[in-house]
Amino acid sequence: MMHQAPILVVFIPLMTAFLTPIIGAWRKNLCYPLTIAATLLSFISSIGILIAVIKNGTIHYRLGDWEPPWGIEYAVDYFSGYILVIIAFICFMTTVYAGKGIKKEVGEERAVTFTTIYMLLVVGLLGVVITGDVFNLYVFLEIQSLSAYVLVAVGPRRDALVASFNYLILGTIGATFYLLGIGYLYIITGTLNMADLAARLPMLYHTKVALTAFALFTIGLSIKFALFPLHTWLLGAHSEAPSVVSAILAGAVLKVNVYALLRIMFTVFQAEFILKVIPVTKIFLVLAVTAIIVGSVLTVAQTNIKRMLALSSVGQMGYIVLGVALANRTAMTGSLLHILNHSLMKSALFLIAGRVSYRIGSYDLDAWKGLGRKMPFSMAAFTIAGLSMIGVPLTVGFVSKWYLAIGALEAGMWFIVPVIILSSLLAAVYFWRVIEGIYFPEKSGASSQNPEVSNSSLKDDTPISMLIPIFILAGLCILFGIAAFIPVSVAEKAANMLLGGM
Amino acid sequence: MDIWGFIISKFNYWVYITLMMVGLYAMIAKKNLMKKLIGMNIFQTAIILYFISIGAKRNATIPIVKHANDHGYAISNAIQYVNPLPHVLMLTAIVVCVSTTGVALALLIMIYREYKTIEEDEILELRK
Numbered sequence: 001m002m003h004q005a006p007i008l009v010v011f012i013p014l015m016t017a018f019l020t021p022i023i024g025a026w027r028k029n030l031c032y033p034l035t036i037a038a039t040l041l042s043f044i045s046s047i048g049i050l051i052a053v054i055k056n057g058t059i060h061y062r063l064g065d066w067e068p069p070w071g072i073e074y075a076v077d078y079f080s081g082y083i084l085v086i087i088a089f090i091c092f093m094t095t096v097y098a099g100k101g102i103k104k105e106v107g108e109e110r111a112v113t114f115t116t117i118y119m120l121l122v123v124g125l126l127g128v129v130i131t132g133d134v135f136n137l138y139v140f141l142e143i144q145s146l147s148a149y150v151l152v153a154v155g156p157r158r159d160a161l162v163a164s165f166n167y168l169i170l171g172t173i174g175a176t177f178y179l180l181g182i183g184y185l186y187i188i189t190g191t192l193n194m195a196d197l198a199a200r201l202p203m204l205y206h207t208k209v210a211l212t213a214f215a216l217f218t219i220g221l222s223i224k225f226a227l228f229p230l231h232t233w234l235l236g237a238h239s240e241a242p243s244v245v246s247a248i249l250a251g252a253v254l255k256v257n258v259y260a261l262l263r264i265m266f267t268v269f270q271a272e273f274i275l276k277v278i279p280v281t282k283i284f285l286v287l288a289v290t291a292i293i294v295g296s297v298l299t300v301a302q303t304n305i306k307r308m309l310a311l312s313s314v315g316q317m318g319y320i321v322l323g324v325a326l327a328n329r330t331a332m333t334g335s336l337l338h339i340l341n342h343s344l345m346k347s348a349l350f351l352i353a354g355r356v357s358y359r360i361g362s363y364d365l366d367a368w369k370g371l372g373r374k375m376p377f378s379m380a381a382f383t384i385a386g387l388s389m390i391g392v393p394l395t396v397g398f399v400s401k402w403y404l405a406i407g408a409l410e411a412g413m414w415f416i417v418p419v420i421i422l423s424s425l426l427a428a429v430y431f432w433r434v435i436e437g438i439y440f441p442e443k444s445g446a447s448s449q450n451p452e453v454s455n456s457s458l459k460d461d462t463p464i465s466m467l468i469p470i471f472i473l474a475g476l477c478i479l480f481g482i483a484a485f486i487p488v489s490v491a492e493k494a495a496n497m498l499l500g501g502m
Numbered sequence: 503m504d505i506w507g508f509i510i511s512k513f514n515y516w517v518y519i520t521l522m523m524v525g526l527y528a529m530i531a532k533k534n535l536m537k538k539l540i541g542m543n544i545f546q547t548a549i550i551l552y553f554i555s556i557g558a559k560r561n562a563t564i565p566i567v568k569h570a571n572d573h574g575y576a577i578s579n580a581i582q583y584v585n586p587l588p589h590v591l592m593l594t595a596i597v598v599c600v601s602t603t604g605v606a607l608a609l610l611i612m613i614y615r616e617y618k619t620i621e622e623d624e625i626l627e628l629r630k
Contacts, residue, residue: 135591
């Protein structure tokens with residue numbers, strides 16, 4: 001059973017996606033347990049895979065038992081095992097939340113359709129991480145993106161439609177660039193398998209075709225994970241989508257696209273190409289620093305909580321790219337840790353925002369004033385995740401920023417450290433504004449003028465299934481902040497593997 | 503090689519790049535969302551053309567094992583047959599292209615119902 005785990009991770013959600021409309025037509029309320037079971041099984045298999053990878057090294061799974069260069073191969077190493085567990089976990093958490101959480105934003109009658117598309121999104125996300133074939137990766141990337149476009153479009157306001165359309169156009173440009181990159185690599189190597197490409201490419205590093213292919217991959221995937229100048233779709237898509245979709249978009253979809261880029265950069269092309277042949281790390285360094293600063297500055301100006309959370313992703317993706325750009329072991333570890341941390345924190349924050357809006361129907365900063373007494377548990381979790389975003393010690397946010405700062409010093413780039421500190425201060429500004437409003441509303445504050453809040457404050461009718469994932473995610477923010485060695489040990493090995501002999 | 507020889511010998515690439523740029527231009531410059539979508543389709547078709555053209559070969563056969571009247575097999579040489587893989591990849595890419603277009607058209611219908619227009623600047627005006 002265990003050696004079939006790599007296919008099960010993808011197969012279980014795929015089958016669930018097919019079964020959901022059928023079962024949903026018969027018994028609507030069976031859909032929710034079904035999806036929970038599916039994502040839980042996927043999560044358990046992904047943990048099993050990661051443990052097997054730690055014990056025995058890279059796992060190769062041949063689809064249909066075809067030999068790798070001809071057939072599609074699923075390959076899991078430290079890096080993909082690590083990301084796989086994160087993605088499967090975020091998918092599981094958001095699925096638990098989605099059962100009740102989509103009621104108000106999506107509507108009861110669209111719940112079955114929503115769940116089907118949602119499971120397809122999960123299939124795409126897990127598939128991208130697990131595959132070892134560049135074209136198969138493209139297919140999963142498109143499954144994931146297409147479901148993401150649809151899920152954004154079901155957002156509660158009509159602006160969601162336009163946001164989804166912009167996302168679709170830009171996402172398609174990104175995916176098509178990626179496809180073109182595959183074409184260029186195929187012309188010169190005649191293979192689509194990642195390991196095979198890695199073996200054949202080194203002698204072709206200086207050809208124009210390889211350089212063009214690399215440029216296409218980089219730009220295409222950078223659009224998809226919203227690297228700074230290509231981030232314009234992100235604000236609309238992440239702020240207009242239903243909260244649970246925003247959580248999975250920020251927590252899993254962005255991460256999977258970063259994963260795809262790192263996979264192409266460090267496995268298909270290798271660290272030698274990145275560091276010696278073309279100055280991509282320098283370009284990334286400039287973009288990452290700009291993203292961190294501009295992202296934070298833009299975020300400070302927002303008064304809508306959801307737009308604020310959406311925009312802060314731009315800066316956070318900057319951190320992840322920063323570690324890649326510095327390209328030493330410590331910074332790379334920091335980068336991989338930040339993938340985990342940002343997934344936990346941002347998903348938690350979006351889920352909390354969704355829960356608050358479920359209760360009071362608003363994402364406005366003013367409407368949140370004084371919520372500390374009305375929704376103590378949610379607001380405690382929000383504070384923890386917010387502190388973690390700032391990077392306060394004992395939270396996960398601190399660990400990855402620490403590794404990035406040390407990595408920057410090791411690379412001799414001391415000017416990165418003030419950038420990280422400045423961005424953390426800006427994060428403190430925009431989160432403190434919210435946290436202060438929650439716990440210390442002014443006496444003549446907006447909360448007394450807001451009838452919605454005071455009316456709904458009598459009874460907390462939000463379902464418990466929405467609170468559990470929030471608690472687990474916020475709890476992990478603290479747990480991994482204190483017991484940082486758990487993710488660090490895996491992330492270090494993954495970083496070593498990516499940087500190879502460097 | 504003179505410049506004309508350079509252009510003509512690689513004309514399939516020139517055609518695909520021209521088409522791709524036409525599509526990209528339409529996506530960036532056009533205000534009408536439908537025109538943007540058409541631009542996106544042209545853009546994707548350009549890539550399909552590129553893949554098909556790299557797999558094309560004159561006077562070539564299909565890559566299957568020939569049975570020569572019970573006298574064993576005659577396997578065609580790699581030179582004699584067309585590499586089918588780029589074409590097969592494009593089948594998948596066409597499916598992706600069609601589904602993207604489907605989703606986009608559905609979105610456009612809903613945008614038109616909500617805003618009564620699919621002109622981008624008018625929608626931006628309405629969102630204020």
